[in-house]
Amino acid sequence: MKKRVILDKKAIGRTVTRITHEILEKNAGCTGLCLIGIRTRGVYLSQRIHAKVTDVEGITLPIGALDITMYRDDISKLRWPEVKKTEISFDVNNMTVVLVDDVLHTGRTTRAAIDAIMDLGRPKRIQLAVLVDRGERELPIHPDYAGTVCPVNENEEVLVRMSEIDGKDEVVIVQTR
């Protein structure tokens, strides 16, 4: 299988740092800010952003993990997708929620995530941070913070690997056929 590395470990680190600064800049600090990572890799990404926030601002933010399986629009066409736990232990009402995901593609995952968060309360606003925006949107959704914009061909797939779960940090494009 052919693969092309678009971000290596160092580049991912720099990208996370930049996204963190953009989040802090856009929201003028951390008041009412919280991070919610979309399972699976969005959660690790949100934790890394959170660690950077702590580095830069010396504070901690409310941080949670969201499983969107129950909100998928294609659930009845999938073969028994596993439902994992949503762990958001804080009140999202009136918060600025930064949704964190690894790859933004069709926008359907983001749509599901927005619906899931709305069922938990009424946040003041929801922003979207992604490591890779691979284009080809099917819904009117746009990221507020994108690590890298990387259009790929139909026969290619973007794979984000994170050391917490995959043993190494890299973003690669692989040919699927």
Place this chain on the structure above:
Amino acid sequence: MNWKRKDLLGIRGLSTEEILFILDTAESFKDISRREIKKVPTLRGKTVITLFYEPSTRTRTSFEIAAKRLSADTINISSSTSSSTKGESLKDTARNLESMRPDAIVIRHGMPGAPHMLAGVLDSSIINGGDGSHEHPTQALLDLFTIRDKKGRIDGLKVVIVGDIAHSRVARSNIFSLKNFGNEVICCGPPTMIPPHMETLGVRVEYDLKRAVRNADVIMMLRIQKERGGTTYIPSTKEYSALYGLGRQHVETAADDAIIMHPGPMNRGIEISDDVADGPSSVILDQVENGVAVRMAVLYLLIGGEA
């Protein structure tokens, strides 16, 4: 894990892996019932029929709430208000219901095997909500879920099941699930209420309640199944209560962190005393709460994805 079953007919035949998968899925659904908005869109557009030929408060309501919290539509049919009073057979009733294209039918019936028969003739998913004195799989699953929640494990425990073992589908399903995970299971009750050859299921029989509950981690109480002629197996409920009613004196000899369970409906003062039913070791209402989460998981796994 890949879930492949169309129906949930019993605990017997489920693998350890399948049971754990249901429990883990239920963990994810439990939080929904504690939110302000107790609903997710997961089963939108699906229809669940509950077809109950025996009375029920908990199981039917629990299935209905579980389906509704997943956004499925529910229709409840009980035998007293159905055409079965006009002589329609179960098979015909079920076939007619299936023509209205439900996705799942939850059935409770007095005849053991009724859900299995329906599973063979219908395309809808069939869930056994209790078939005679045979099985009540979702009860055993919610019991296991509650034990795991309270004890932190579901293996290596000493579990005592007390009461009318012979006529209890709850006992049977629990024996299958508890033995599956390698627990020590003791059945206790008057000899007339304990079927012969229980040891073939891997359980021990004890006729003395005091001896049975000593150092027990879990005590499950059952009621006398009056609708299955339960009272004819004992001289009097008063005597039964004196010999097999669970009181505080029994709980004191069990393990320090023992839990007391009851599938309901309870007959206070007969198989369980008020102070035990309402005491600190009782997890009876937790069982009811967990029942909703477990049934959400079962519905999701059976009809949530593509068959």
